[in-house]
Amino acid sequence: MPLPDWRDASKHGTMIRAALWLETEVGEGNVFTKSKLREAFEGVSQIDRRIRDLRDRGWQIDTRREDPTLELDEQRYVKKGLEVWIPGQAKAKAKSNLTASQRTRTMQQDNFLCRSCGIGSGESYGDGGSAAQLDIARRKVRLPDGSIETQLVTECNKCRVGGRAREEDVPALLSEIKALSGIERQALAAWIKADRRERSTLERLWGHYRTLPEESRAVLAAAVNDESGQEG
Numbered sequence: 001m002p003l004p005d006w007r008d009a010s011k012h013g014t015m016i017r018a019a020l021w022l023e024t025e026v027g028e029g030n031v032f033t034k035s036k037l038r039e040a041f042e043g044v045s046q047i048d049r050r051i052r053d054l055r056d057r058g059w060q061i062d063t064r065r066e067d068p069t070l071e072l073d074e075q076r077y078v079k080k081g082l083e084v085w086i087p088g089q090a091k092a093k094a095k096s097n098l099t100a101s102q103r104t105r106t107m108q109q110d111n112f113l114c115r116s117c118g119i120g121s122g123e124s125y126g127d128g129g130s131a132a133q134l135d136i137a138r139r140k141v142r143l144p145d146g147s148i149e150t151q152l153v154t155e156c157n158k159c160r161v162g163g164r165a166r167e168e169d170v171p172a173l174l175s176e177i178k179a180l181s182g183i184e185r186q187a188l189a190a191w192i193k194a195d196r197r198e199r200s201t202l203e204r205l206w207g208h209y210r211t212l213p214e215e216s217r218a219v220l221a222a223a224v225n226d227e228s229g230q231e232g
């Protein structure tokens, strides 16, 4: 049976068209560029996300992460997954096991750390119990457009058990970010960039202040009050 035409946007959604495009225009084992993909699906929003949806359905599409011989702009269509253009196949999703490359990609993206508690694989929790084991959890996430998507995240076995019913709300977080002051936003941006939270001068001073003897605390307190008095 010949494959349906990938150009036919009246019959097929973008994910199905992308699958058909890979089969007819690229072919298993071959490399394609992001620009070629975007060119084929000109004007179609979120084509990259639809390619990711195919990965959830068993399609192996490698990027430079999995295949260092690829250029930054290149991806390789390695292996066909579910034939999503056949009615009923497109929905047969996520219940299936993750592929090895999905697991590897998620752990690499997460720096091989539990995103909930920060522990690394084989590290001790410090409670005398067994060492941490990392695994991949599926997390329901509400996207800015209101739809719900299942995304993958690295978690240790301990956190994973607690986090099963968790659902993230990206638009709610985005509106909190919007409400931050300039200074707060700068601090957050720095933590995000470093993927860790640096203690600010303010926090360091506060921590140090708390440990001082009373006489020294009084000196610092007076200095702070002086400074704020001068400015106001």
Ligand SMILES: [Zn+2]
Residues within 6 Å of the ligand: 114, 115, 116, 117, 118, 119, 155, 156, 157, 158, 159, 160
């Ligand atoms: Zn954890």
